[in-house]
Amino acid sequence: MTEQTNTKESFPGEIHDVPGGGVVLSKLDDIINWARSNSLWPLTFATSCCGIEMMSTASAKYDFSRFGFEVARATPRQADVIIIAGTIVNKMAPVLKRLYDQMADPKYVIAMGACAISGGPFFYNTYSVVKGADHVIPVDVYVAGCPPRPEALLHALISLQKKIRAGLTREQIRSEKDK
Amino acid sequence: MTNEELKIKISELIPSASYEPDGPNGWVNVNIDPSEWRYLSQQLRHQEQLQFDFLFCLTCVDWKSHLTMVYHFRSTSFRQELVVRAKLDRTNPEIHSASDIWRTAEFHEREVYEMFGVNFINHPDLRLLILPDGWEGKFPMRKDFEDPVNMIKL
Numbered sequence: 001m002t003e004q005t006n007t008k009e010s011f012p013g014e015i016h017d018v019p020g021g022g023v024v025l026s027k028l029d030d031i032i033n034w035a036r037s038n039s040l041w042p043l044t045f046a047t048s049c050c051g052i053e054m055m056s057t058a059s060a061k062y063d064f065s066r067f068g069f070e071v072a073r074a075t076p077r078q079a080d081v082i083i084i085a086g087t088i089v090n091k092m093a094p095v096l097k098r099l100y101d102q103m104a105d106p107k108y109v110i111a112m113g114a115c116a117i118s119g120g121p122f123f124y125n126t127y128s129v130v131k132g133a134d135h136v137i138p139v140d141v142y143v144a145g146c147p148p149r150p151e152a153l154l155h156a157l158i159s160l161q162k163k164i165r166a167g168l169t170r171e172q173i174r175s176e177k178d179k
Numbered sequence: 180m181t182n183e184e185l186k187i188k189i190s191e192l193i194p195s196a197s198y199e200p201d202g203p204n205g206w207v208n209v210n211i212d213p214s215e216w217r218y219l220s221q222q223l224r225h226q227e228q229l230q231f232d233f234l235f236c237l238t239c240v241d242w243k244s245h246l247t248m249v250y251h252f253r254s255t256s257f258r259q260e261l262v263v264r265a266k267l268d269r270t271n272p273e274i275h276s277a278s279d280i281w282r283t284a285e286f287h288e289r290e291v292y293e294m295f296g297v298n299f300i301n302h303p304d305l306r307l308l309i310l311p312d313g314w315e316g317k318f319p320m321r322k323d324f325e326d327p328v329n330m331i332k333l
Contacts, residue, residue, distance in 0.1 A: 090311070125324070125325060127317075127324065127326050
């Protein structure tokens, strides 16, 4: 039982030592969420300068694969999370919607930076910019900044993991309602 | 050709042309009437002593009271730059197209057409460049443009 304090944060369940080994007690949903949260593959999707910060977060100095965001996938069919890194314009909105629709369930969305949250610096009287990506697809985590620093994106990614483990992403709430 | 010689040369072609002080980068600034633009553009390109063969910027400015077409030229033979401005009427902006002289003007003029609503006479294919179909009639780069759908007042 002594290891329990070390593993409780990362693994959802209790380990009971018994003669000849151990027994794990947990809920299947919790284990599934735990597994999913530790292997999230982002989609290679960036529409402006936030994309540069996202690339930086992916590369050696910050390296989001440390937290399970292993490889950025160039196809939505293999991606679990879409990081909306940049401005979404009216012409891009249907493309974003299609990419989201093409992603396999379960799927998660992070809105990175001011543009993806609210239209950002293009908020006032523009002819081209969507005022927030959540007008197009549901967003789980918002990251403030223009652009956010890589640390902020890492924090958002870890927050998303926590949300998945708690079963509180929009996707999970929706499927819970359908049951 | 020095800047002063260039101004004399242009004044010979267009007596009504007026000048503003040269820019900090040594560019000559000329103001003309849009009715003289057609003649001036042909002369700028084809005259032996001018040869402005490179139109490196074509745009428009909305001054609220009027529009101004702005053309930036470079002569690659003589290493000289020239800025030509033509004042347009805001309600019915019209100027002759330069696309038959500088081919690059063709799509730059399409952009000015969709953003400012300037009508380019004799343009071969004057239609929207980037904006979605059915956008005609609203000019997003004019100062008084208001987005009818997503307008947020501050």
